[in-house]
Amino acid sequence: MVKTNVLPNPKAMITSFTTPKTIGFSCKKAGFLSFLLLVVVQVHTIVNSISMIPQPSKNEIKTLIGVMKNEESVASSRSDSKELKIELKPRSNPKFIFGHSTGHAGSTALHYALSKEGCPWDTVEKFENNAPGELKWDHDTDELDHDEYQNMLRSKSIESSLSCGFARTKIIPYLRKYKKLAVEERNISMENTTFLDLGHFHNRGRTLECLADELKDEVTFIRVRRNRYDIARSFIGKRMKRNKHLRTPCKSPVRVCPKSGQHLGAVNLQVADEIWNRMTPFQRFLWYADEMEHRWHTLIAVFHEPTYHEITWSNSTDLERETVKVRRALGCSSTEIKNKHQHIAHKIGTKNCTDLIQQDYEYRDLMKYDEETIKILYPSQGWASSNHMRFEECLETKDELDGVVRHQEMTRTKW
Numbered sequence: 001m002v003k004t005n006v007l008p009n010p011k012a013m014i015t016s017f018t019t020p021k022t023i024g025f026s027c028k029k030a031g032f033l034s035f036l037l038l039v040v041v042q043v044h045t046i047v048n049s050i051s052m053i054p055q056p057s058k059n060e061i062k063t064l065i066g067v068m069k070n071e072e073s074v075a076s077s078r079s080d081s082k083e084l085k086i087e088l089k090p091r092s093n094p095k096f097i098f099g100h101s102t103g104h105a106g107s108t109a110l111h112y113a114l115s116k117e118g119c120p121w122d123t124v125e126k127f128e129n130n131a132p133g134e135l136k137w138d139h140d141t142d143e144l145d146h147d148e149y150q151n152m153l154r155s156k157s158i159e160s161s162l163s164c165g166f167a168r169t170k171i172i173p174y175l176r177k178y179k180k181l182a183v184e185e186r187n188i189s190m191e192n193t194t195f196l197d198l199g200h201f202h203n204r205g206r207t208l209e210c211l212a213d214e215l216k217d218e219v220t221f222i223r224v225r226r227n228r229y230d231i232a233r234s235f236i237g238k239r240m241k242r243n244k245h246l247r248t249p250c251k252s253p254v255r256v257c258p259k260s261g262q263h264l265g266a267v268n269l270q271v272a273d274e275i276w277n278r279m280t281p282f283q284r285f286l287w288y289a290d291e292m293e294h295r296w297h298t299l300i301a302v303f304h305e306p307t308y309h310e311i312t313w314s315n316s317t318d319l320e321r322e323t324v325k326v327r328r329a330l331g332c333s334s335t336e337i338k339n340k341h342q343h344i345a346h347k348i349g350t351k352n353c354t355d356l357i358q359q360d361y362e363y364r365d366l367m368k369y370d371e372e373t374i375k376i377l378y379p380s381q382g383w384a385s386s387n388h389m390r391f392e393e394c395l396e397t398k399d400e401l402d403g404v405v406r407h408q409e410m411t412r413t414k415w
Contacts, residue, residue, distance in 0.1 A: 128199030205265030
């Protein structure tokens with residue numbers, strides 16, 4: 001049965017009053033008494049009416065409080081969510097994204113990951129794209145000599161004498177035209193389109209520095225850093241044309257070289273020809289890995305307008321985790337990351353790591369790096385953290401390799 005609440009009859013309440021003495025008043029004038037009595041009756045009626053409105057039960061009160069708290073929680077989470085998106089979103093979508101790596105470092109996997117859907121831009125991409133003539137350009141004619149460049153690095157300011165003629169007149173116009181044609185063909189917005197190339201073909205000469213200087217805040221650079229030993233082994237272990245192995249970074253497809261007469265441009269880490277000729281192929285590619293690490297350091301030190309990101313990895317788990325971080329930093333959603341391109345096979349317990357460590361120490365003896373350079377190239381303490389050795393691939397145990405390192409260190413301490 002449904003209960004009906006009936007409000008009291010005001011007339012009945014008036015007749016229930018007897019005399020003014022009931023409320024403790026004594027008044028001589030009947031008119032004022034009648035007026036006062038009417039006011040009291042109306043006030044009593046209103047109070048009584050309010051008291052007869054059905055009140056919510058305890059359970060109903062709890063439910064109401066829960067709803068209010070839930071609304072507050074939802075509003076708070078929405079606010080937090082908005083702040084989180086703003087925090088993770090970059091200052092603006094980059095117009096160009098270039099890789100900074102040696103190659104054989106996971107750049108193909110990262111390029112593939114950033115070209116997938118889920119990023120806040122439309123992608124125009126071509127891996128290892130290069131302008132006509134770029135691969136054969138004489139970079140010695142288009143940049144500072146070594147001493148001038150070192151002065152520029154020490155002052156941490158770009159000099160007008162870094163002409164960047166080829167980058168300004170050939171590479172950048174070519175990339176802008178390539179992007180424009182793709183936008184028109186796909187009927188997408190130029191404003192929301194990003195050109196992506198994480199290849200290493202722009203490593204030659206001072207092309208990367210010129211791209212940073214010319215494109216300024218339009219460009220984002222991503223450093224893909226793999227351990228030095230695996231980079232060197234990957235290059236010298238890959239078979240090239242006529243079944244020959246790559247012996248030096250002075251040859252294609254790398255073409256970054258400290259040797260004189262190559263017309264490949266100046267380098268940060270200079271090597272005398274007689275020292276270069278004494279190096280093993282493994283040591284030459286260790287130099288190449290160190291050269292690119294040093295150039296990354298100086299790129300950030302001199303050019304402040306571009307945006308920079310880094311990935312450091314040693315195994316596929318590292319690569320996938322670091323790639324996810326970069327996607328998030330760029331405002332992209334999560335996606336499946338796979339390292340689909342391996343240049344050589346990685347087999348358990350087959351690598352003579354003692355020999356690699358000895359070659360590395362001999363290479364450092366030949367280069368005679370000063371303390372400042374050592375801090376840039378090998379910031380982590382200890383050889384294992386610097387080189388990220390994959391112990392599972394070594395013939396030796398970790399304890400045996402630690403002994404090899406201690407021996408190398410003690411030998412050099414005596415010097």
